[in-house]
Amino acid sequence: MRFLHSIVQPNTDLVASASITPFDLPVNPLSVLLLRFQVTNVDPAAILTYSAIDDVITQITGIRVLHKGEQIISGSLRDLMVLNAVYQHAFPGWAGLDNVNDAVRSLVFPLCLGKRMYDPQSCFPPTSRGNLRFEMDAGADGAGYDDINFSLEAVELIEAKPTQYLKYVRQARDSVIGQFDAPLPIGNPLLGILLFDTGLAGSSDEVLSWGTVKLLKDNVEQYYPLSDFETLAGMLKTQIGSSLALSAGHQHLSSEGGGAELISDDMEQRVSQGDRGYAYLDFDPLRDGSYKLETKGAADIKLRGQGDEATAIRYYPLEEVPVTG
Numbered sequence: 001m002r003f004l005h006s007i008v009q010p011n012t013d014l015v016a017s018a019s020i021t022p023f024d025l026p027v028n029p030l031s032v033l034l035l036r037f038q039v040t041n042v043d044p045a046a047i048l049t050y051s052a053i054d055d056v057i058t059q060i061t062g063i064r065v066l067h068k069g070e071q072i073i074s075g076s077l078r079d080l081m082v083l084n085a086v087y088q089h090a091f092p093g094w095a096g097l098d099n100v101n102d103a104v105r106s107l108v109f110p111l112c113l114g115k116r117m118y119d120p121q122s123c124f125p126p127t128s129r130g131n132l133r134f135e136m137d138a139g140a141d142g143a144g145y146d147d148i149n150f151s152l153e154a155v156e157l158i159e160a161k162p163t164q165y166l167k168y169v170r171q172a173r174d175s176v177i178g179q180f181d182a183p184l185p186i187g188n189p190l191l192g193i194l195l196f197d198t199g200l201a202g203s204s205d206e207v208l209s210w211g212t213v214k215l216l217k218d219n220v221e222q223y224y225p226l227s228d229f230e231t232l233a234g235m236l237k238t239q240i241g242s243s244l245a246l247s248a249g250h251q252h253l254s255s256e257g258g259g260a261e262l263i264s265d266d267m268e269q270r271v272s273q274g275d276r277g278y279a280y281l282d283f284d285p286l287r288d289g290s291y292k293l294e295t296k297g298a299a300d301i302k303l304r305g306q307g308d309e310a311t312a313i314r315y316y317p318l319e320e321v322p323v324t325g
Contacts, residue, residue, distance in 0.1 A: 001120060002158045004028065008134075009152040011038060016059075016141045016148075025065070025132040028156035030124040032090065033065070033111040033134070035077075035152055039145035044099045053094075054274055055142020056107060057081065062137035063111070067127065073111060075170040075316060081109055082275050083168060083194045083316055085240050087284075088112045105145075113165050115191075115287065120160035125323045166191070167319040176209045177310040181216075182303040188319040190293040191284040193303070197229060199311035201277025206230075211307030215281065218299055224281055229305075232279035239282075240275065292320060 009023055014037075025033070037056050044052075060077035073080065084090040090110040097105050114122030124132070134152060141148060171182065184190065199207035210229040215222045281303075283293040295301055303315065 001160075003031070003118060004154075004156040004158060006154060006156070007151065008033075008154045009150070011036075011149050011151040014138055014148045014150045017139055019062075019135065019137045020150075022133050022135045024130055025134055026154050026156050027127055027129055027132070028158055029120070029126050029160040029162055030113050030132070031119065031155045031157050031160075032113065032117045033152060033154055035063070035109045035111060036150065037107050037109075038149040038151075039105050039107075039142075040147040041099070041101055041103045041105065042144065042146040044101055044103070044144065052105065052142060052144030053107060055144055056148065057274065059139045059142055059148070060136065061139045062135070064135040065111070065113070066133050066135065067124075068131050071169045072113070072124070072165075072167050073169070075168070075314075077109060078274070079170065079194065079196065079314065079316060080111060080168075082236075082240075082278050083318070084110055084112055085275075086194065086236060086280050087192055087318060088114075088116050089241075090117060091241075114162070115166065117155065118157065120157050121163050122165060123157055123160055123162045124165045125162050162323050164320050164322050167321050168194075168316045170314060170316060172312065172314045174312050175310045176305065176313060177307060179304065179306045180209075182305065182313075182315055184295070184301040184303065184317050185319060186295045186298050186301055188295065188321050189289075190295060190317055191289075191320055192318045193281040193283075194316040194318070195229070195232070195279045195281065195303075196277050196314040197279070197307075197311060198277065198313065199307075199309050200229070200233060207309040207311065209307040209309060209311045209313050210279070210305045212305070213279075213281070214304045215293075215301075216304055217293075217295075217301050223283060223293065227281075229279055229307075232281065233277075235282075236275075236278055236280040239280065289320070 057078045065073040090112050093108045095106040113124040197208050197210045214226045215224045283291055
């Protein structure tokens, strides 16, 4: 077995509030894309390391990998970062974080096309030049940097003969309240679903649209007959572990001051904010496909949420797509 780890897009200036020019991806079986951002500090005494990293994540509002126009991966950098951390345990990394004006910071985000990096059975199959493309949208620059570049590298598995690859594409509703149904794709097995609730992410009160969640297949409860969204959100934390970028925007809480945002040696704890608002429905807890949710032949599969507040929601079904032909 061999792999090629090579540059697809060299280090390039990223224009704020604009979309990049789409470019082609490699034609060999593709395991993972490595998206790197390089930022130049400005005024680091005021905007410290974690805030600047969080700004980079927020700035990338859309990433898309398309095959013949069909979306294979689609979502914001933050959503894709959390999903890759939860399912593939592919965490962001860094190569430089000096907190000095004009110093350069470098952050890398993996985007997996299979169940794990370097898996020859689970990766995107070979294709023809021009069929597989990469697109990205950027918002405004963050306050902690005055220049941002990006590059993209790919890990190709030359002799691989994959039997399946993964597809995860953003689904969203702007504002929901009370009971609502979120339809799920039918045809491919589902390995999990990443959920996001704006209320949980942005409020200290119990302001939720998902509220409770149940899964229905042809109107029969499956896997999750009724679960509390906040329990599912807590379980997601147990799967992620610790990562610098996932902890971006963290706070130091102290027993002094009743939990105010203080830096103290007294009962200090680190609380992650960068992945706040997410929950995960896991249909593949052993990562061997033994529990995956079969959807072929079903007439209707959906999530049913029941919340008390009108907030925006997102969800990402994680599909296992068989390779045919």
